[in-house]
Amino acid sequence: MEILKLNPVFKDYIWGGTRLKEDFGFESNLDKLAEGWMLSCHKDGKNTICGGTYNNKTLEEVIEKLGKENVVGTKSLNFPYFPVLIKLIDAKDNLSIQVHPDNDYAKRVENEFGKTEIWYVLDAEPDATLVYGFKEKITSEEFQKAIENETLTDVLNVVNVKKGDLFFIEAGTVHAIGKGTLIAEIQQNSNSTYRVYDYGRVGNDGKPRELHIKKAVDVSKTEPAKYEIKPFGEKEDIAGNTAQLLTKCDLFTVYHYDVNNKLTLNTNEESFNHVLVLDGKGTINDKAFKKGDSFFIPANFGDYEICGDAEIIVTSI
Numbered sequence: 001m002e003i004l005k006l007n008p009v010f011k012d013y014i015w016g017g018t019r020l021k022e023d024f025g026f027e028s029n030l031d032k033l034a035e036g037w038m039l040s041c042h043k044d045g046k047n048t049i050c051g052g053t054y055n056n057k058t059l060e061e062v063i064e065k066l067g068k069e070n071v072v073g074t075k076s077l078n079f080p081y082f083p084v085l086i087k088l089i090d091a092k093d094n095l096s097i098q099v100h101p102d103n104d105y106a107k108r109v110e111n112e113f114g115k116t117e118i119w120y121v122l123d124a125e126p127d128a129t130l131v132y133g134f135k136e137k138i139t140s141e142e143f144q145k146a147i148e149n150e151t152l153t154d155v156l157n158v159v160n161v162k163k164g165d166l167f168f169i170e171a172g173t174v175h176a177i178g179k180g181t182l183i184a185e186i187q188q189n190s191n192s193t194y195r196v197y198d199y200g201r202v203g204n205d206g207k208p209r210e211l212h213i214k215k216a217v218d219v220s221k222t223e224p225a226k227y228e229i230k231p232f233g234e235k236e237d238i239a240g241n242t243a244q245l246l247t248k249c250d251l252f253t254v255y256h257y258d259v260n261n262k263l264t265l266n267t268n269e270e271s272f273n274h275v276l277v278l279d280g281k282g283t284i285n286d287k288a289f290k291k292g293d294s295f296f297i298p299a300n301f302g303d304y305e306i307c308g309d310a311e312i313i314v315t316s317i
Contacts, residue, residue: 001066002052003287003304004296006059008088009037009045014201017092019182024088024292035089038294039274039315041082044191047294059296073271073299075317081113083317084252086274087185088122088292095177096209097131097152097197100190101219102171109215110192114171117187118247118254120313121165122278125180133157133173133225143222147213152197157224166246168227172219184276186247186254186315194219231256239263246313255314263306265297271317273297275306282308 008026016034020026026036037045041060049055054062060082063071076083100106100115107113119130135157138146146152156174161181169175174196177183194212202208233245240261246254257263259282267273275284275295282288284295284306297304306312 001071001298001301003285003301004052004054004059004062004298005050005287006039006047006294006296007050008292008294009040009047011035011037011045014204015091015093015095015179017090019090019092020088020292023182025290026292032092033090035087036292037085037087038276039084039086039296040189042085042189042191070300071272071298073267073269073317075270076299082189084274084315085187085189086276086294086315087187088276089177089181089183089185091177091179091181091183093179094199096195096199097156097174097176098193098195099174099216099220100169100171101192101194101215105219106190106192112192113188113190115188115190115192116171116249116251117169117185119165119167119169119177120184120186120246120254120256121161121163121167121181122184123163123182124161124165128161128180129158129178130161130167130181131156131174131176131178132159132167132169132229133175133221134223137223140217140220140222143220144213144217147196147211147216150197159229164231165229166231167229168247168249170221170225170227172221173225174216174220174222184278184313186252186313188251251317253316257306257312257314259306259308259310259312264303265306265314266303267297267299267301267316269300272299273301274315276313276315278311278313280308280310282306282310
């Protein structure tokens with residue numbers, strides 16, 4: 001089977017900007033590009049294949065045709081769905097303060113899986129911040145009262161961010177991306193989000209956007225987030241290239257590479273690789289790539305070579 005280049009799916013949420021067009025060169029009729037879904041089989045946005053044998057087919061269709069075990073890998077058999085969703089996110093304005101449910105709650109209430117995710121900060125304005133859990137432990141009752149009294153921002157943990165920061169957002173962690181931040185997000189394949197505060201904004205219909213207070217209180221961990229704000233691994237040299245483990249958990253493994261020389265990676269029967277080009281240009285086997293390109297390397301593909309001068313992140317199960 002061949003390496004599959006994926007077409008992004010774009011979303012024009014009200015807080016989005018234009019950096020995905022200006023910095024990455026994406027083309028879209030949408031005025032704002034808040035998100036580019038770079039790897040997705042979710043019903044709310046499915047990637048199609050660009051070129052090759054499966055041109056214009058969705059990735060989901062290719063998986064169904066050739067078999068989940070053969071394309072996604074044997075580790076995918078632990079998941080009754082395509083396991084991950086990968087995005088580029090341009091926050092020109094603050095995102096709403098929100099929380100995602102865990103698997104048990106989401107399956108029972110939303111008929112899909114929960115959402116644990118990571119944020120890798122690609123760029124940030126000097127004063128950019130993120131919301132990451134609470135300053136100190138509070139009760140669920142105090143959390144609900146803070147929402148209702150519009151004093152929620154007083155109890156949240158707000159942190160400054162810079163390029164290269166890594167945030168592990170476990171399901172149940174109250175969080176929000178702040179304005180002036182550009183990130184890559186790797187998450188469970190879910191779109192369940194409970195909004196608890198939205199700065200009084202209105203949607204395209206002129207009405208305040210819906211809040212989900214009861215559900216948010218049900219699922220939130222009302223205490224400081226327990227994960228450090230940095231990549232999980234130290235930088236290492238691999239044949240003249242720099243590699244760094246960003247995260248490894250039971251849902252996904254993500255590496256960051258600065259490619260300066262030929263980099264040989266591989267997939268075996270256990271998992272696919274997804275390669276997202278954050279900067280630069282080069283080739284992946286015989287396929288040319290540039291900043292913003294997205295490639296799916298099927299399970300059991302074997303070795304593949306990345307050559308050029310580029311910054312990439314590689315995700316597997």
